[in-house]
Amino acid sequence: MGKIIALANQKGGVGKTTTTINLAASLAFLKQKVLIVDADPQANASSGLGIDVRKTELGIYQCLLDKIDPKTAVCKTQVDGLYIIPSHIDLVGAELEMINMENRDKVLREVLRPLKEVYDYVLIDCSPSLGLITVNSLTAADSVIIPVQCEYFALEGISKLLNTIKIIKSKLNPELEIEGFLLTMFDARLRLANQVYQDIKKHFETMVFNTVIQRNVKLSEAPSYGQPVLLYDPESKGSQNHVDLARELIKKNKVK
Amino acid sequence: MGKIIALANQKGGVGKTTTTINLAASLAFLKQKVLIVDADPQANASSGLGIDVRKTELGIYQCLLDKIDPKTAVCKTQVDGLYIIPSHIDLVGAELEMINMENRDKVLREVLRPLKEVYDYVLIDCSPSLGLITVNSLTAADSVIIPVQCEYFALEGISKLLNTIKIIKSKLNPELEIEGFLLTMFDARLRLANQVYQDIKKHFETMVFNTVIQRNVKLSEAPSYGQPVLLYDPESKGSQNHVDLARELIKKNKVK
Numbered sequence: 264m265g266k267i268i269a270l271a272n273q274k275g276g277v278g279k280t281t282t283t284i285n286l287a288a289s290l291a292f293l294k295q296k297v298l299i300v301d302a303d304p305q306a307n308a309s310s311g312l313g314i315d316v317r318k319t320e321l322g323i324y325q326c327l328l329d330k331i332d333p334k335t336a337v338c339k340t341q342v343d344g345l346y347i348i349p350s351h352i353d354l355v356g357a358e359l360e361m362i363n364m365e366n367r368d369k370v371l372r373e374v375l376r377p378l379k380e381v382y383d384y385v386l387i388d389c390s391p392s393l394g395l396i397t398v399n400s401l402t403a404a405d406s407v408i409i410p411v412q413c414e415y416f417a418l419e420g421i422s423k424l425l426n427t428i429k430i431i432k433s434k435l436n437p438e439l440e441i442e443g444f445l446l447t448m449f450d451a452r453l454r455l456a457n458q459v460y461q462d463i464k465k466h467f468e469t470m471v472f473n474t475v476i477q478r479n480v481k482l483s484e485a486p487s488y489g490q491p492v493l494l495y496d497p498e499s500k501g502s503q504n505h506v507d508l509a510r511e512l513i514k515k516n517k518v519k
Numbered sequence: 520m521g522k523i524i525a526l527a528n529q530k531g532g533v534g535k536t537t538t539t540i541n542l543a544a545s546l547a548f549l550k551q552k553v554l555i556v557d558a559d560p561q562a563n564a565s566s567g568l569g570i571d572v573r574k575t576e577l578g579i580y581q582c583l584l585d586k587i588d589p590k591t592a593v594c595k596t597q598v599d600g601l602y603i604i605p606s607h608i609d610l611v612g613a614e615l616e617m618i619n620m621e622n623r624d625k626v627l628r629e630v631l632r633p634l635k636e637v638y639d640y641v642l643i644d645c646s647p648s649l650g651l652i653t654v655n656s657l658t659a660a661d662s663v664i665i666p667v668q669c670e671y672f673a674l675e676g677i678s679k680l681l682n683t684i685k686i687i688k689s690k691l692n693p694e695l696e697i698e699g700f701l702l703t704m705f706d707a708r709l710r711l712a713n714q715v716y717q718d719i720k721k722h723f724e725t726m727v728f729n730t731v732i733q734r735n736v737k738l739s740e741a742p743s744y745g746q747p748v749l750l751y752d753p754e755s756k757g758s759q760n761h762v763d764l765a766r767e768l769i770k771k772n773k774v775k
């Protein structure tokens with residue numbers, strides 16, 4: 264039985280997509296079978312893995328609204344063991360269309376139910392919002408990874424996100440847990456980054472991943488080649504950090 | 520008659536709020552009377568100027584939904600000549616509440632109409648989405664500044680944003696112009712940053728501001744003190760860049 268993990272934070276640009284792509288690729292490298300679900304209309308996870316979203320006919324939009332078999336929307340990637348259900352710009356309209364559906368919060372959960380049997384990990388990349396698609400993602404997920412950029416504005420949004428998670432856990436998805444807080448774009452030379460790191464560790468202690476993702480330009484270059492950093496530059500710090508994260512995640516979940 | 524300018528880009532973390540706060544403060548420093556409208560439920564522009572959003576009773580939410588006189592929601596800031604209508608977490612719910620309103624796209628335009636007479640510039644900080652509040656902001660605006668982070672994913676979203684602007688211009692706001700593309704977090708040492716810079720200049724030529732905002736840690740430290748960078752560290756590169764931007768904007772608009 265696979266585990267469904269949402270990558271969520273309504274603060275923009277904190278590393279949700281970068282973590283989704285590179286954690287998924289690292290898990291596949293460690294012989295896990297992994298599916299990415301791109302639940303962001305920007306479709307960055309799809310294009311960051313070389314999928315041309317203008318050419319894909321079936322994606323998450325069709326799974327949510329046309330009720331197609333989700334297995335028909337799964338695409339291969341350049342990484343063995345890593346698959347993706349791509350996004351599409353149309354997804355912007357999906358939220359309005361889903362508003363009047365019955366059980367509108369649980370649509371994605373039903374879509375992913377048959378896929379849980381097939382994959383070890385399903386990672387859902389969320390958009391920078393707490394709208395209906397993100398609520399669907401948190402309702403479908405077993406747990407959530409919260410990427411936190413080591414900056415002031417990123418700290419501010421955490422309490423709002425935790426509030427939303429608490430509401431979803433009480434009303435829609437009692438199983439929802441926090442997989443962990445992940446510090447991203449960390450630059451040890453900056454006082455602010457160290458301050459944010461200390462703050463998060465103090466507040467959330469064991470809920471913070473030991474692995475910290477450091478700022479590394481290879482992580483921002485890789486998507487322009489349609490590759491995870493593991494393929495683009497396996498020796499880079501960015502690559503090592505994400506493999507460490509994958510090992511930490513597997514170890515944490517084996518224990519249970 | 521003042522000018523209303525929206526800061527918009529659905530890509531997260533590209534510098535919308537940082538530009539709003541520091542461009543507004545720089546315009547005020549150059550003797551302009553400026554109002555910020557915080558149209559993002561994250562309320563980063565409000566907290567970045569020292570406003571405690573948990574304590575403010577009146578803000579943009581009340582202007583849009585309770586139809587209060589917007590002048591009663593205007594707060595002073597630490598900068599002479601700079602005022603703000605703060606945001607509030609409740610704004611997340613506003614989009615759903617506005618869906619069934621008549622002229623739901625033009626609500627903010629009506630709210631801001633009396634304020635145009637009072638201020639030289641009104642800057643609207645948008646959230647990382649193309650939802651109803653951002654549509655309201657683009658419908659109320661005379662022009663839009665598009666902050667573009669010098670990264671690959673930031674390039675990808677531009678065509679979608681330009682599409683949305685075109686639709687709004689044809690259906691809701693024929694006056695809407697692009698004030699300019701603003702390159703943010705530029706680090707001249709990075710090949711990727713220079714590549715994105717060349718791409719944008721090639722595609723959009725004169726529509727790109729001459730001023731480029733460089734990556735500068737003072738810009739990300741300042742909001743934790745509730746100050747624009749002009750007050751926090753006036754000698755910093757971040758401060759100089761935003762004053763240059765303000766001068767360029769004033770010059771461009773004087774000519775007309």
Ligand SMILES: Nc1ncnc2c1ncn2[C@@H]1O[C@H](COP(=O)(O)OP(=O)(O)OP(=O)(O)O)[C@@H](O)[C@H]1O
Pocket residue numbers: 274275276277278279280281282303307389390391447448449476477478479480482483484529530531532647670671672673
């Ligand atoms: N550790 C890192 N080092 C350097 N650059 C990074 C790192 N992590 C992410 N980036 C870059 O920072 C930008 C923001 O990251 P990303 O797009 O993954 O964030 P996001 O949270 O998914 O954004 P959005 O809120 O728009 O969905 C991207 O251009 C990405 O390439």
Ligand SMILES: Nc1ncnc2c1ncn2[C@@H]1O[C@H](COP(=O)(O)OP(=O)(O)OP(=O)(O)O)[C@@H](O)[C@H]1O
Pocket residue numbers: 273274275276391414415416417530531532533534535536537538559563645646647703704705732733734735736738739740757
């Ligand atoms: N030129 C810069 N140099 C260094 N840091 C910067 C710069 N511009 C912005 N930042 C920092 O980068 C982060 C993202 O910027 P900001 O929050 O302004 O973007 P945004 O587009 O408003 O994000 P959102 O999409 O969440 O609204 C912030 O933590 C900010 O302090």
Ligand SMILES: [Mg+2]
Pocket residue numbers: 279280281303307389390
């Ligand atoms: Mg993303």
Ligand SMILES: [Mg+2]
Pocket residue numbers: 535536537559563645646
């Ligand atoms: Mg912002």
